Amino acid sequence: xxxxxxxxxxxxxxxxxxxxxxxxxxxxxxxxxxxFHLPEGTRPYEVLLASPAGGALKSSSxxxxxFGETIGLEQLPADLDTIIVAGxxxxxxxxxxxxxxxxxxxQSRVKxxxxxxxxxxxxxxxAAGGFLDGRRATTHWNSCSLLKELRPQIDVEPDAIFxxxxxxxxxxxxxxxxxxxxxxxxADCGPKTALAVARQMVLFMRRPGGQSQFSTGLAxxxxxxxxxxxxLSEIIDDPTGDLSGSALASRVGMTERTFSRSFRKETGTTxxxxxxxxxxxxxxxxxxxxxxxxxxxxxxxxxxSLDTLHRAFLKHLAVTPGFYRARFGVGAGV
Numbered sequence: 001x002x003x004x005x006x007x008x009x010x011x012x013x014x015x016x017x018x019x020x021x022x023x024x025x026x027x028x029x030x031x032x033x034x035x036f037h038l039p040e041g042t043r044p045y046e047v048l049l050a051s052p053a054g055g056a057l058k059s060s061s062x063x064x065x066x067f068g069e070t071i072g073l074e075q076l077p078a079d080l081d082t083i084i085v086a087g088x089x090x091x092x093x094x095x096x097x098x099x100x101x102x103x104x105x106x107q108s109r110v111k112x113x114x115x116x117x118x119x120x121x122x123x124x125x126x127a128a129g130g131f132l133d134g135r136r137a138t139t140h141w142n143s144c145s146l147l148k149e150l151r152p153q154i155d156v157e158p159d160a161i162f163x164x165x166x167x168x169x170x171x172x173x174x175x176x177x178x179x180x181x182x183x184x185x186x187a188d189c190g191p192k193t194a195l196a197v198a199r200q201m202v203l204f205m206r207r208p209g210g211q212s213q214f215s216t217g218l219a220x221x222x223x224x225x226x227x228x229x230x231x232l233s234e235i236i237d238d239p240t241g242d243l244s245g246s247a248l249a250s251r252v253g254m255t256e257r258t259f260s261r262s263f264r265k266e267t268g269t270t271x272x273x274x275x276x277x278x279x280x281x282x283x284x285x286x287x288x289x290x291x292x293x294x295x296x297x298x299x300x301x302x303x304x305s306l307d308t309l310h311r312a313f314l315k316h317l318a319v320t321p322g323f324y325r326a327r328f329g330v331g332a333g334v
Contacts, residue, residue, distance in 0.1 A: 006042075006043050009043050010048060011028075011080075012050050012071075014083065014086060015050070015051050015057050015059075016057065017058050018060050020060055020088050021059040021067075022174050023177055027086075029201065032047055034189060034194075037197060050072065050073055051072070052100035053072055054070055054073075059088075083115070083117070084117045085117070086118075086119050087120030087123075087139075093124050096125065097128045103125070106126075106129050114167060115168075116168050117180060118170045119177030120172065121139055122139075123139035124147060127151040131168055132154045134153060134155075136155045136163045137165065137168070138157045138161075138172050139170065139172065139173075141159075141172065141173065145158075161179050161180075182197060228262065234251075235248075235275060239302040278302075280312050280317075283297055283313075284328075286300060287321055287324050288325075294309065
């Protein structure tokens with residue numbers, strides 16, 4: 001579509017019965033607030049709330065929050081700039097995928113529309129329509145494995161806040177939709193506008209897409225037996241000291257061979273890999289929230305040296321600790 005003149009960029013946020021309320025409200029507020037901070041000569045946003053049949057929508061939120069009159073899909077204007085599909089409950093997703101014409105409508109609109117996006121489990125709707133095939137994508141961390149199982153053609157990235165694979169964009173759980181929409185505003189209007197919106201919404205930081213959705217230990221703890229779960233928690237709480245395979249095996253009263261086999265079976269990873277991930281998470285947190293020298297951060301994170309810290313960051317994040325601090329630290333974006 002043409003980007004000439006000052007005609008509004010029309011953003012259609014698509015909901016349905018069982019939709020997650022914040023998946024709608026968060027993105028809509030980002031674009032609405034952006035209109036108050038646009039540089040001179042920049043096209044404003046017109047934000048439209050739509051649903052398959054129009055009318056009122058009952059969300060999945062406690063108390064049954066209801067959105068008022070929405071626009072039916074067929075009544076939406078032809079010149080949409082961006083379509084954002086919200087996430088929702090399992091029943092809501094199943095109904096909207098199989099019992100409405102949403103997928104057919106999306107197929108008819110995807111080519112003339114500049115961007116197609118999803119928030120949280122809205123990725124399942126895009127996946128059902130084949131819009132994510134052959135692309136990188138993400139969704140809520142707890143649903144990533146299911147998305148990959150249902151649609152192996154998708155390159156699922158479970159550890160991303162959002163994924164940009166233009167013209168398709170996907171975001172992780174709920175509030176990550178705000179991060180994605182801030183990134184879209186930044187692409188349209190510049191970083192100053194996006195930062196102004198983030199400040200107005202009292203967000204601590206606009207998180208770029210590469211930042212992790214969750215701590216490495218959370219998902220693995222959920223899979224482990226109580227005996228091993230306690231050890232995982234202890235490693236996360238204190239990733240320093242001797243965390244070799246033999247030392248960890250001794251803490252749970254197993255031989256090192258039995259411990260290694262049980263650990264991999266219950267977590268899908270090795271003890272050494274988990275320890276390194278826990279130390280990396282601790283280092284990231286310290287880089288984000290302190291101004292300590294890098295050598296001190298390496299020590300307090302359990303890395304044997306500053307060089308080991310550097311190698312871990314380059315291996316897992318493809319950036320140096322210094323670059324990570326510049327991007328995510330307390331002074332980033334100020």
